[in-house]
Amino acid sequence: MNLDGMRHYAGTEPVDAVVIGTGAGGAPVLARLAEAGLKVVALEAGPNFEPGRFAFDETLADEIYWTEERLSGGTTPEAFGANNSGTGVGGSTLHWGAFVPRPDARDLALRTETGEGCDWPVSLEDLIPFYERVERFVGVSGADPYPWDPGRRYPLPPVPRNGPAEIMALACGQRGIRATDAPAAVVSRAFPQAGGPEREACINCGYCHQGCRNGSKTSMDVTYLPFALRRGAEIRPDSVAHGLERDAAGRITGVVYRRGGVDHRQSCGAVFLCAGAVETPRLLLNLGLANSSDQVGRNYMGHVATQVWGRFPDPIRMNRGYPSSLITEDMVRPRDADFAGGYLVQSLGVQPLTLANAVARTRGLWGPALHACLDDYNHLAGIGINGETLPCDENRLTLSDETDALGLAKAQISFGYGENERRLNAHATALMRDLWEAAGAHDVWVLERVAHTIGTCRMGRSGDAAVVDPYGRSFDIPNLWISDGSTFPSSLAANPALTIMALALRSAEAFLKDAR
């Protein structure tokens, strides 16, 4: 993004807040605090990009993924990097899919409903105003009406359906399942971005996950960050925060970060830690901070994100168009479920390397069978879910014995499905297989996948059992706030970023209220 004319603060000048991370958790905080006239500095570990230089190529897109090594263990080891972890000004929103369903109200009260999982210390009703603000601000395109929430109105009409979406619509029609255009944080029309340059309409290039070149996909660097910058915020790219300085009372007084091989310090009144559900707990564990509850790193969650693929006689060319342009929420609580919670279903188009990686790695094909599958790229279409994962003791982020270039211990993540995830997965797999067979797919195969990074610094009402309060403030360190997917007490069936942004605005406003 264009950082010309940005305000600069001296490291010795105590700013009101330092925001660590410029993704979906950090950017809205930065924007909201700057809007309120506070002095704010964001530290971003990755570089600042010029979106027009993203190149429609999966290999060149490595630059926007977090490639510092993490160790993945447990019975369902999750892939990181391109699967769910970004870097650069804008964080993971540079590569996210911009799929923005709101969570179902029941998912935030799962324990009350089912006795499983846990309740959030906040209700959907509390969050709806924030969802609406985010959707209006970033420009969400979606169906009108939205079948599962008739009162909801999206600011923009849907993006065009692509081949996989057409097939899923057909199959759902045959099976009596409601399906419609997915809510996408991609502008289907030219969009006058508040506080930033106007965004052109989506050109259906299909490269959401490799970096949007024209700003039609919502990423923080074309939405909240320009807004923040114009209101006096400073964004420092290539700055890896690795230390928090505190006074005798334990309050944070400054952030130490490495830039260009040299350590710098920024004096501050408060810190928002927004580095995501892996880097946030990793930093706290490395520093031994904010963990009197012993909850930091616990209850790591990835969504059950199984996909079903098939080959169709017609050319699909699934690389074209918004990749996940159809949704059904009919399975948020399936009638015949033998599990708690539920899942969302979406159509899937992916670029060839992403497909090939999955086919070679998870489907296990090689040799002539691998070639045969890849050679059919233009005839493939997928359907996938995002399903509830319950918090679980065994699923935990800890520190490895290995260290990174800064001497900080690497993150080791242990993740595995429990009985609830296995049942949900079996239900979803059977449903998707049936849909794809109904649609006339040949050579149907199932691709197990885990998506997103969630949990590890859960929010709660009591400092005994949670790391932060319902607004994201640390129970242990009163001027430390966490704003990212790490605070989620449970995964929800919905994709996390919209909720991360909504919670970020809510945290920022709680901070402002405190400050007054």
Added chain:
Amino acid sequence: MPAPENSPDLLVCLHFLGGSARTWEPVARRLADTVRCLPLDLPGFGAATDATGYDVAAMADHVAAAIRSIGPARFALAGHSMGAKVALALARRAEGGDPDLAGLSHLVLVAGSPPSPEPIAEERRRTMLVWIDADPETRAREARAFIRQNVGAPLAPEDEAAATADVLRAAPAAWRAWLESGANEDWAARVAVLRTPALILAGSADADLGPAGQAALTAPHLAHARTEILDGAGHLLPLERPDAVAAAITRHLAAGPAADPEPVRIPDPYAALIASERVNPRLRDALAERARADDPAYAPAALDPVELALLRAVVARVLPDAGFDIGARLDARLASGAGDGWRFARLPPDATSYRAGLRSLDAAARAEGAPFLARDGEAQDALLRAAQEGRLAVPESQDPRLDTERMVLWFEDLRADAVRAYLAHPATLARLGFSGIGAGGTGAPDADGLARFLPGFARTGRNDPEPWEPEPARFDRRISAETAR
């Protein structure tokens, strides 16, 4: 037959342990019309029993001095068994710019010892060390037995007698030095990968240095090697099969220098798409870089040459006929340290994992009777299937080692890494008929760094291609063939 311009005018011939310049005489006679042969005695053997300096480097110095004294414009090096290891060391010196060896044009490795420590049964080594210092009668008996053990079929009596006599006149110190240290010297890293065109000759009845040993240990060090197998022959090929050896050398020396590799051809329609305004310059440059021909003598940086050969062999089963050197590209990526952001917690760091995984695969193959590199595709597939399905038996003694369960994870990583390299290549994208690269060129960059007015796709539905979208290259071929008819 007129000699091509690149033909050498001298063939320097190096003998086996216990042999001498005389070993090469039958071959040299047959090559009289092809090339002048210079069989040499290595220090401690033949007429050079008084010369010392028995390690590989010293033997190489000895040979280099002989070559310098002649100063051939172009010469070839032939090494038999022990002599082959010396020849490999000299070839490395030549390729490294040693002016004395500047004219080296061809290598001939006859039942050659590999650059790495030579496989020899400990029992046999011990026996050979004992009798070389025994009483004359024992020495005579054992020397003859030694010759007989190393041939596929009996030599003519006079040849056997001469070979036995050579063994008996060798300096025992030189004999011991080879068995105790020379054969164990590890030149694998120093020899690395040689560009000099090489002929590998192997006797099918040669136990340790036959076809399997050559494929597994020596061929990986040679970018341009051709192997000929002499059916029924043992280890003493210049004595056993002088006709065949001479004929093979004649063919080899007539061959020109290895041609520069051709890059994989990008079919014309796809090349035209890449060149068009629909493709942005950054991507076009990246595709051109990825399309460049790989260096056949690529020197691995994370793996050693044998491991690279194993990796290439595995990749050839995972992605048959990919058309370019995925193995070398994976090695370069491993050496760069660029990762994909995670690894299985149960595996060691990537480069370590690859080395251990490849060596474990080979160890499992050897335990079942033959090195991985000496097996045909079907047998290699069987081992890879076992690795994938968690039933590969990796010998406990293997070090570095991945156990059965880790082999499952490592082979999964390898497949993912291989397709990553494969899908980056424009020839692969052409094969798929992939249109995504054409979603837009430069557009009109604005002050905020956004690319405006990119074409993207106007059509997104199924069965609704835009007119410019490419068809898979394999269909292109079929269509053009039909059109031609």
